[in-house]
Amino acid sequence: MSNNIEGKVVVITGASSGLGEATARLLSEEGATVVLGARRANRIQSLADELTRSGGKALAVATDVTHCDQVKRLVDAAVQKYGRIDVMINNAGLMPHSPLERLKIDDWNQTIDVNIKGVLYGIAAALPYMKQQKAGHIINVSSVAGHKVRPGSAVYAATKHAVRALSEGLRQEVKPYNIRTTVISPGAVATELPNSVTEPDVAENIRKFYEEFAISSDSFARAVAFAMSQPEEVDVNEILFRPTRQEL
Numbered sequence: 597m598s599n600n601i602e603g604k605v606v607v608i609t610g611a612s613s614g615l616g617e618a619t620a621r622l623l624s625e626e627g628a629t630v631v632l633g634a635r636r637a638n639r640i641q642s643l644a645d646e647l648t649r650s651g652g653k654a655l656a657v658a659t660d661v662t663h664c665d666q667v668k669r670l671v672d673a674a675v676q677k678y679g680r681i682d683v684m685i686n687n688a689g690l691m692p693h694s695p696l697e698r699l700k701i702d703d704w705n706q707t708i709d710v711n712i713k714g715v716l717y718g719i720a721a722a723l724p725y726m727k728q729q730k731a732g733h734i735i736n737v738s739s740v741a742g743h744k745v746r747p748g749s750a751v752y753a754a755t756k757h758a759v760r761a762l763s764e765g766l767r768q769e770v771k772p773y774n775i776r777t778t779v780i781s782p783g784a785v786a787t788e789l790p791n792s793v794t795e796p797d798v799a800e801n802i803r804k805f806y807e808e809f810a811i812s813s814d815s816f817a818r819a820v821a822f823a824m825s826q827p828e829e830v831d832v833n834e835i836l837f838r839p840t841r842q843e844l
């Protein structure tokens with residue numbers, strides 16, 4: 597029986613580490629063709645090489661998601677090489693938590709540019725193809741912070757609330773085109789994300805929290821596979837998951 601993953605062309609932003617990398621590995625194992633975008637070209641190229649050596653199909657395209665033209669180039673490369681795009685996973689993100697009073701305005705701008713505009717650019721790049729195909733699946737990555745706000749997380753939480761709002765608007769608008777939309781909101785998952793915190797005291801606290809609570813990035817990859825593998829008429833719109841021990 598088809599897993600509804602095999603043979604699909606899946607573009608993943610932020611595929612050089614963490615959730616994106618784990619998802620590329622799992623979907624490749626399940627028979628998907630994966631097109632990997634991130635700024636660290638060496639990392640995505642060696643992942644693509646590794647997946648290809650294991651019998652998969654993978655392409656790496658250096659991409660900074662804060663540039664609309666680069667995200668378009670990533671998606672265009674997928675369509676040029678493989679003929680279509682079935683799934684767009686807007687996953688690239690960063691989490692430079694800090695209290696607002698510290699006025700980390702560069703961090704705020706970067707967080708908004710990557711976490712919100714990057715997702716919009718992914719939608720802009722994939723939607724014209726999916727409309728034409730009358731098929732497709734857009735998966736956006738929010739967070740528990742898209743549901744809850746805590747001191748120090750205001751800007752990050754605002755971006756992740758925005759991802760949920762965008763995803764819900766998208767869901768309603770793409771009905772005529774047979775496009776599925778999923779927003780996935782993870783709790784603490786062990787990745788390189790805490791490295792994006794620029795304030796040393798905040799970074800220390802987050803590292804301790806992640807050391808104690810974070811679960812493996814396979815948890816996220818399995819959530820993606822679950823949403824993808826449903827029959828085409830089933831649209832899994834939201835998944836929220838946490839480590840079993842995480843209270844917040």
Ligand SMILES: NC(=O)c1ccc[n+]([C@@H]2O[C@H](COP(=O)([O-])OP(=O)(O)OC[C@H]3O[C@@H](n4cnc5c(N)ncnc54)[C@H](OP(=O)(O)O)[C@@H]3O)[C@@H](O)[C@H]2O)c1
Binds near residue numbers: 634688690783
């Ligand atoms: N880990 C968690 O606990 C957790 C929980 C909830 C939500 N999330 C969300 O999950 C997503 C993935 O994060 P992660 O946990 O896997 O962290 P990660 O290991 O730090 O991965 C982040 C990815 O985003 C990419 N990225 C950052 N800025 C980029 C840019 N300007 N252009 C292109 N790619 C960029 C990074 O690649 P390059 O640096 O190579 O560009 C990297 O591949 C993020 O949206 C994050 O907010 C994570």
